[in-house]
Amino acid sequence: MKFKIIKSHSKNLARVGQIETSHGTIETPAFIVGGTKATVKALTIDQIKNLNSQAILANTYHLMLQPGAEIIQQANGLASFMGYDGPTFTDSGGFQIFSLGLAYKQNLKDMTNSQNSNHKLKFSKGLINVSDDGVEFKSHLDGTKYFMSPEKSMKIQHQIGADIHMAFDQLTTPLADQSTIEEACRRTHEWAARSLAQHQLLNHQHKKNQQPEQSLYGIVQGSRIKNLRIESAKIINSLGFDGFAIGGIFEPTEINQVLGWIMPKLTLDKPKHLLGMGAQPLDLFLGIENGIDTFDCVAPTRQARNGALYTSNGRINITNQQFKTNYDPIDKNCRCYTCLNHTQSYLNHLFKANELLAYTLSSIHNEYFVVNLVNQIRQSILNENYQDFKESFLNNYYYKQLDSIKNFI
Numbered sequence: 001m002k003f004k005i006i007k008s009h010s011k012n013l014a015r016v017g018q019i020e021t022s023h024g025t026i027e028t029p030a031f032i033v034g035g036t037k038a039t040v041k042a043l044t045i046d047q048i049k050n051l052n053s054q055a056i057l058a059n060t061y062h063l064m065l066q067p068g069a070e071i072i073q074q075a076n077g078l079a080s081f082m083g084y085d086g087p088t089f090t091d092s093g094g095f096q097i098f099s100l101g102l103a104y105k106q107n108l109k110d111m112t113n114s115q116n117s118n119h120k121l122k123f124s125k126g127l128i129n130v131s132d133d134g135v136e137f138k139s140h141l142d143g144t145k146y147f148m149s150p151e152k153s154m155k156i157q158h159q160i161g162a163d164i165h166m167a168f169d170q171l172t173t174p175l176a177d178q179s180t181i182e183e184a185c186r187r188t189h190e191w192a193a194r195s196l197a198q199h200q201l202l203n204h205q206h207k208k209n210q211q212p213e214q215s216l217y218g219i220v221q222g223s224r225i226k227n228l229r230i231e232s233a234k235i236i237n238s239l240g241f242d243g244f245a246i247g248g249i250f251e252p253t254e255i256n257q258v259l260g261w262i263m264p265k266l267t268l269d270k271p272k273h274l275l276g277m278g279a280q281p282l283d284l285f286l287g288i289e290n291g292i293d294t295f296d297c298v299a300p301t302r303q304a305r306n307g308a309l310y311t312s313n314g315r316i317n318i319t320n321q322q323f324k325t326n327y328d329p330i331d332k333n334c335r336c337y338t339c340l341n342h343t344q345s346y347l348n349h350l351f352k353a354n355e356l357l358a359y360t361l362s363s364i365h366n367e368y369f370v371v372n373l374v375n376q377i378r379q380s381i382l383n384e385n386y387q388d389f390k391e392s393f394l395n396n397y398y399y400k401q402l403d404s405i406k407n408f409i
Helices: 045-049 060-065 069-074 078-082 094-101 104-113 150-160 178-208 226-238 252-265 281-289 299-305 337-341 344-352 357-383 386-397 402-408
Strands: 002-008 015-021 024-028 030-034 056-059 088-091 128-130 135-138 145-148 164-166 215-220 243-246 272-274 294-297 308-311 314-317
Touching: 002 357, 015 357, 024 030, 030 357, 045 357, 056 060, 060 069, 060 088, 060 094, 060 150, 069 078, 069 150, 078 088, 094 135, 145 150, 150 164, 150 178, 178 215, 178 226, 215 226, 226 252, 243 252, 252 281, 281 294, 281 357, 281 386, 281 402, 299 308, 299 357, 308 357, 337 357, 344 357, 357 386, 386 402
Parallel strands: 030 056, 030 294, 056 088, 088 164, 164 215, 215 243, 243 272, 272 294
Antiparallel strands: 002 015, 015 024, 128 135, 135 145, 308 314
C-alpha cells in the first residue's frame, strides 16, 4: 500500500489523497461501503460499482464463522470470492466479539440512565472470557466456543485476503469506568504490537510466494479520556503501522474533541480511518476537517431497510402516509438509479407490501447519497470551496435542528 497527499486545506486538516492497493487506487476522502458478510445487503456488485463507491469493508468475525476463512482463501481472497475487482478492507472482529459479550446495547442504556459514573460493565454470562492472551467467546450462530488472539485475527484476516486489515483491539463502552478503559487500552497496545509482528511474518511469506503483500492499520482507543487517547495515539504511532484507525467515537459531538487530542500525535503522511462513523452527514464533515481519509458504517443500508432515507433536506421515513401519493423521486437532486427511475409513492408501496425490492431500491439510494456526499466534499477541497459547500449542505440537511449543530458549521 502507498499513500500520498494531493492537496491540503489551508485552514483545517482536510486533505485529498490517494491510497494505492493491489486492487486499485482509492481517492480520498472516501466512504468505504459496509459489506459485513462479503455482501452489501440487498445489492449486487454491479449496483455497488454504480454508486461511485471505491472499496468495500467486510467483517472478520462474521466471515470466520460463515463461510470460514479457509473457503475464502481457496477462492483467491475476498475480492475474488465476492466477484469484486476493487480494494477491500477487513476489521479485526474485535468490535463484534466484545459487543456481544458486553451485551453492548443494554450496557449503553444502563450507563446512560445511571447516576453512578463508576457503573460497571456487565458481561453476558458465558459469552466471553477476556485475558491478556486473547478472548474466548461463543458464536452467536450456534454457541460454538472460539478463541481469538491478535495472532489468530491476523491469520484469519490474511486468509480472507483484503488489501487493508485492522489490528485486534479491546472494546469498551463509552461510559465505562476509568480503570476498565485503562486496562482495555493496555491490552489494545500489547495486542497491537503482537498483531503487527504476526502481520509482518505473514507478509514475508506472501512476498516469498510472490503474492501481494497486505497492509495493517493500528487502532487508537481511550474512549472519552484525554490522557488515555493521547497515550494511545503515541504508542500506536510508534509501532510502524501502515495507517491508523480511530475507534470508540460514538457521537458526532465527540469527533472534534477526540480527534483534536490524537491527530497531532499521528504521522501526518499516513492514512487515517474512522471506524463505524457515517450514520449522519455531520460525522463526515467533522471527520474530514480533522484529517480523516476514510470512513465505514453499516448505517446507510441498515436505515434503508427500515425505510429511513437520506435527502438533501434531511432524513425521511418513506413508510409514512404522506408519501403514499407523492410521485416525486426521493430527492430531486439525487442521480442514483432509484431516484432516476422511481417515485416516493412506489417506494412507500413496496415497503407496505413487504416486497424485497424495497430493500434494494432504498439501499441503492442511501449508499449513493453517502458515498457521493464524501466525493463532493473531496471535490470541494480541490476546488477550494469546502467551507461554502459545508455550510450550504448542512444548513439544508439540518434545517429543522440548526440550533443543535450551529457550533459545528
